[in-house]
Amino acid sequence: MSYISVEHLKYRYPNTERLALNDLNFEIEKGEFIGIAGENGSGRSTLCQAFIGLVPGFFKGAYGGRVLIDGTEAGKTPVSRMCRKVGLVFQNPFNQLSGAKETVFEEIAFGLQNFGVPREEMTERVNEVLGLLDIEACRDQNPFDLSGGQMQRVALAGILAMKPDVIVLDEPTSQLDPAGSEEVFAAVDRMTEAGITIIMVEQKLEKLAEYCDRILLLHEGRQIAFDTPERIFSRPDLEDYGVKPPICTRLCRALGVKRADGCYPASHEEVRKLKTQFPEESLFQKKCVPDGKTKGQEACGGEVFQIGHLNFRYQEGTPVLRDVTLSLDSRSTAIVGQNGAGKTTLVKLLKGLLKPVGGSIWYGGEDMAGKTVAMLAGEVGYVFQNPDDQIFKYHVLDEVMFGPLNIGMKKEEAERHAREALKEVGLENLAAENPYDLELSERKLVAIASVLAMDTRVLILDEPTIAQDWKGRQIIGGIIQRLEKQGRTVVAILHDMDFVSEYFRRVIVMARGQVLADGTREAVFSRKEVLEKARIEEPSLMKLCKMLGYEKAYFQLKEGEEV
Amino acid sequence: MKNVFKTKLSTASLVLIPACIGINYLGKLFASVLKLPLWLDSIGTCIGGALGGPVIGGICGAANNLIYGFTTGDSITLVYALTSLGIGIAVGIMARLGRMEKLGGALLTAVVAGLVAVCISTPLNVLFWGGTTGNVWGDALFAATQAGGMPVALGSLLDEVVVDVPDKIITILVVFAILKGLPKKLTALYDVNDSIESLD
Amino acid sequence: MKSMSLYVDLDTWLTRMHPFTKLCYIATAIAASLIGGKLWVFGVFIGISLGMLVSGKIIKKVFPLIAFSFTILITIFLIHGLFNHENVTLLFAAGPLRFYREGMLYALRISCNVLNMLLAFAVFVLTTRPAELVEDLEQIGFSPKIGYVISSVFQIVPQMSGTMNTILDAQRSRGMETEGSLLTRAKSFLPLISPVVMSSLTNTRERAIALEIRGFEAGEKKTYLRDSSMKTVDRALCVCMVVLLAAAVAVRVML
Numbered sequence A: 001m002s003y004i005s006v007e008h009l010k011y012r013y014p015n016t017e018r019l020a021l022n023d024l025n026f027e028i029e030k031g032e033f034i035g036i037a038g039e040n041g042s043g044r045s046t047l048c049q050a051f052i053g054l055v056p057g058f059f060k061g062a063y064g065g066r067v068l069i070d071g072t073e074a075g076k077t078p079v080s081r082m083c084r085k086v087g088l089v090f091q092n093p094f095n096q097l098s099g100a101k102e103t104v105f106e107e108i109a110f111g112l113q114n115f116g117v118p119r120e121e122m123t124e125r126v127n128e129v130l131g132l133l134d135i136e137a138c139r140d141q142n143p144f145d146l147s148g149g150q151m152q153r154v155a156l157a158g159i160l161a162m163k164p165d166v167i168v169l170d171e172p173t174s175q176l177d178p179a180g181s182e183e184v185f186a187a188v189d190r191m192t193e194a195g196i197t198i199i200m201v202e203q204k205l206e207k208l209a210e211y212c213d214r215i216l217l218l219h220e221g222r223q224i225a226f227d228t229p230e231r232i233f234s235r236p237d238l239e240d241y242g243v244k245p246p247i248c249t250r251l252c253r254a255l256g257v258k259r260a261d262g263c264y265p266a267s268h269e270e271v272r273k274l275k276t277q278f279p280e281e282s283l284f285q286k287k288c289v290p291d292g293k294t295k296g297q298e299a300c301g302g303e304v305f306q307i308g309h310l311n312f313r314y315q316e317g318t319p320v321l322r323d324v325t326l327s328l329d330s331r332s333t334a335i336v337g338q339n340g341a342g343k344t345t346l347v348k349l350l351k352g353l354l355k356p357v358g359g360s361i362w363y364g365g366e367d368m369a370g371k372t373v374a375m376l377a378g379e380v381g382y383v384f385q386n387p388d389d390q391i392f393k394y395h396v397l398d399e400v401m402f403g404p405l406n407i408g409m410k411k412e413e414a415e416r417h418a419r420e421a422l423k424e425v426g427l428e429n430l431a432a433e434n435p436y437d438l439e440l441s442e443r444k445l446v447a448i449a450s451v452l453a454m455d456t457r458v459l460i461l462d463e464p465t466i467a468q469d470w471k472g473r474q475i476i477g478g479i480i481q482r483l484e485k486q487g488r489t490v491v492a493i494l495h496d497m498d499f500v501s502e503y504f505r506r507v508i509v510m511a512r513g514q515v516l517a518d519g520t521r522e523a524v525f526s527r528k529e530v531l532e533k534a535r536i537e538e539p540s541l542m543k544l545c546k547m548l549g550y551e552k553a554y555f556q557l558k559e560g561e562e563v
Numbered sequence B: 001m002k003n004v005f006k007t008k009l010s011t012a013s014l015v016l017i018p019a020c021i022g023i024n025y026l027g028k029l030f031a032s033v034l035k036l037p038l039w040l041d042s043i044g045t046c047i048g049g050a051l052g053g054p055v056i057g058g059i060c061g062a063a064n065n066l067i068y069g070f071t072t073g074d075s076i077t078l079v080y081a082l083t084s085l086g087i088g089i090a091v092g093i094m095a096r097l098g099r100m101e102k103l104g105g106a107l108l109t110a111v112v113a114g115l116v117a118v119c120i121s122t123p124l125n126v127l128f129w130g131g132t133t134g135n136v137w138g139d140a141l142f143a144a145t146q147a148g149g150m151p152v153a154l155g156s157l158l159d160e161v162v163v164d165v166p167d168k169i170i171t172i173l174v175v176f177a178i179l180k181g182l183p184k185k186l187t188a189l190y191d192v193n194d195s196i197e198s199l200d
Numbered sequence C: 001m002k003s004m005s006l007y008v009d010l011d012t013w014l015t016r017m018h019p020f021t022k023l024c025y026i027a028t029a030i031a032a033s034l035i036g037g038k039l040w041v042f043g044v045f046i047g048i049s050l051g052m053l054v055s056g057k058i059i060k061k062v063f064p065l066i067a068f069s070f071t072i073l074i075t076i077f078l079i080h081g082l083f084n085h086e087n088v089t090l091l092f093a094a095g096p097l098r099f100y101r102e103g104m105l106y107a108l109r110i111s112c113n114v115l116n117m118l119l120a121f122a123v124f125v126l127t128t129r130p131a132e133l134v135e136d137l138e139q140i141g142f143s144p145k146i147g148y149v150i151s152s153v154f155q156i157v158p159q160m161s162g163t164m165n166t167i168l169d170a171q172r173s174r175g176m177e178t179e180g181s182l183l184t185r186a187k188s189f190l191p192l193i194s195p196v197v198m199s200s201l202t203n204t205r206e207r208a209i210a211l212e213i214r215g216f217e218a219g220e221k222k223t224y225l226r227d228s229s230m231k232t233v234d235r236a237l238c239v240c241m242v243v244l245l246a247a248a249v250a251v252r253v254m255l
């Protein structure tokens, strides 16, 4: 008998028609690292909740089949008992705090207190996870004053400190900087050696391929496959399920490099083993989208924002931005960098939501100090990092129409704009829903649509790809390209370097409140010391090509035809 | 009918309590910032009652005054814990009887809650404040009744009626609007009659 | 994020005193003066409270607390001084207003009671960290659920004002004017209330899940990061106060 076995698991949420989980059957051994892949709404989070008994215990609804974990039936055991064995980290870290503790340290200790762990051991364990997740510096901060990535680390730490036998992670690294997510993967991978079983939902398929023993592929609540990463990602029908294989597999597929068993390699390690099968660089170049598009090293289209010696702090004594001098023009620009570097703070200053402590910001030749946020609303659009911060109406359409109405559009015009924006993000049939009833990924798209509808000259996106599957990313990428073609400025904060290298012409790297580098993606991603300091990585394709010994930097594959 | 007092003392109900207390605070702040002749400090209690039933409503009300009393030094609030308890229970019962679904029922609920508040507060007012309520409009009336030679209790009762009943009507209307806008995913949590259906 | 409690973070003998001792003092101050019934008893306790507040270096923080109830006290003096039913002896007259001795005395009693309560509570509130009180209560056997509700209230109010600010940000960043004259600000306040309420209610759902998975209902005996047993001084003080109360009752019953 396996450690975890799922038999004919079926589940339907209350007040819905469709089965969120439809007849799942699989088994997991102790100490395995299992990945779960699928598009938005495929039932991944629901499955995660079924492991700990929240489905059906907390949500009620209709349930069938069973989930057995080490002999305990999750569906029939109260969550309070299951949580000793199974730890769950949610998709949205903003909601995972207990809300009763004043410091990060106490927050992490909360679970241990409930389990009655003795005081010395409690302190020791909390210190250990603080170190593991690199948040020692925040230990006395109020958990609600953290940056998005820091909060996600605290949420993770709270569960890891409880040392459960099975750890279920629902997109645990969505807001972490690249080095941070690598550390999280490596850390949980080390735990499997101690016999801890890891089940992880992730959009970062590269990472899943590298670390997972097996991957469960879900689609519309149904189990499509449960197999090794190579076999899953080599499936020709993968894109029908809304999943795009990782870059390794795509590269190998484009070049026809296969393993002996007929699968395409899915991880860097595998690619290295097959290094000899890869073609010469001159041949390989034909497989890449030519680099012409990114020649724009020079500023173009005139300056939009002019930032001079900008300083900012939330609290006396802890500077967040230190002497930042920048100018932004109409090139699409990505801001990347470590968690807590001050990226969100910087764009909030650009939007005027925060006021500089020192220095100045000029927009289109005028000093922003003399303007209210609302006066600039028609010019600069800003999509918040956490969509819940931004949504406040009871219907999606009203939400999207709010901005256009405020900047002086007539009702009909506003509605037309709103519907167009919803159509562009692919949510036109959710116009009458209550936004609070939507899923996180949909709420993020609603937030984007509500700013798009205002048709502003500048669009600022704070981590737009959170919780988005491949399709969602494509939509967002498409929007960025469209706006750029129309001569608008797009500024986005991102942790996904592949997305950055695909869609952005200019990259700004930040660390500890300062700008470390600024330039084209080629220029920035080739500076090793900068990447390390800002805790970011090269885009996967670039890393792969380097490993294969190619000299130039490549950012995009030409796909479709086999060699 | 037998469901009226049925309560799920689940974590979901428990976390509702602080949220409701926070909402009470917000309403009170709102009324004092805008200098409204109302309290507006029981919006949360009423939401708690309407969602969680009379028991949760009562706890929200009592806990609200106890916590603020003990922590903000506002010992006056403390005294009215009984009133809040009554309001929470009253709204909870009315909601469970299905009165919060239509506007008419909501108004009835408001009147009931207002009267409950009056009945409990009046003795407290007389005991601690010699009959005043601390609300300008109500106290003006009280002064008039005293000048006219009415007994303290009766004057104080009138004082409460003119303050509490309109206050509760506005409060319940706000609550009614909020409840109508709540997402289904949330209200499903507080449904007492649900059970897990089997798909086997 | 600002905390909602009035706790003043100082290191004085009052802040170091065990919360229960201070609670005990509140009970004694209120009960003994009510039982004693004489105005001078109120005076004694008001004096003790003031003394403690001064030596705890927090007397300045008390004035706003008292100021709040001052308006009510003035109304009481006015109404009862003018209109109380027992009024017979004229005390003084200010123009057409005639204040009577009986009504004024009645009002004075009420005011002393209120002032006594306020000050006793101030001693407690200004010198006790709420989180500490909650932990102490839990450690003597209060349900952690009650503890959670209390400490959560302290977090939720600043959190809601945080939410209010973010929603305000969201609204103004989409063109709603919220800065400027008082009228503009007042107008922007209304559309704010309902989303804040809504979002704090919807948050409760995820909050509940978050608690469940952290073992909130595990039913285990909880452990704490801090040790909080009462010191000998605290115990002695508590005993003294209980004796004092008993004496007050005894005196009252016998006389």
Ligand SMILES: Nc1ncnc2c1ncn2[C@@H]1O[C@H](COP(=O)(O)OP(=O)(O)OP(=O)(O)O)[C@@H](O)[C@H]1O
Residues within 6 Å of the ligand: A013, A014, A016, A020, A038, A039, A040, A041, A042, A043, A044, A045, A046, A047, A059, A091, A439, A440, A441, A442, A467, B185
């Ligand atoms: N509380 C709920 N009530 C009703 N339906 C729900 C609820 N939660 C999720 N659903 C629905 O169940 C389906 C599966 O959702 P789930 O969150 O498991 O998907 P997911 O794969 O995790 O997607 P995402 O990428 O959005 O996180 C979706 O259609 C979703 O709308």
Ligand SMILES: Nc1ncnc2c1ncn2[C@@H]1O[C@H](COP(=O)(O)OP(=O)(O)OP(=O)(O)O)[C@@H](O)[C@H]1O
Residues within 6 Å of the ligand: A145, A146, A147, A148, A149, A150, A175, A177, A314, A315, A320, A337, A338, A339, A340, A341, A342, A343, A344, A345, A346, A385, C001
């Ligand atoms: N409201 C606040 N009060 C106090 N400190 C804050 C507040 N918001 C953020 N900070 C601190 O300011 C620093 C910068 O935060 P910011 O949100 O700008 O980071 P970020 O670069 O966007 O990070 P992430 O990638 O994690 O979102 C962090 O160290 C954070 O702890």
Ligand SMILES: [Mg+2]
Residues within 6 Å of the ligand: A044, A045, A046, A091, A170
């Ligand atoms: Mg999910």
Ligand SMILES: [Mg+2]
Residues within 6 Å of the ligand: A147, A148, A149, A343, A344, A345, A385
């Ligand atoms: Mg950020």
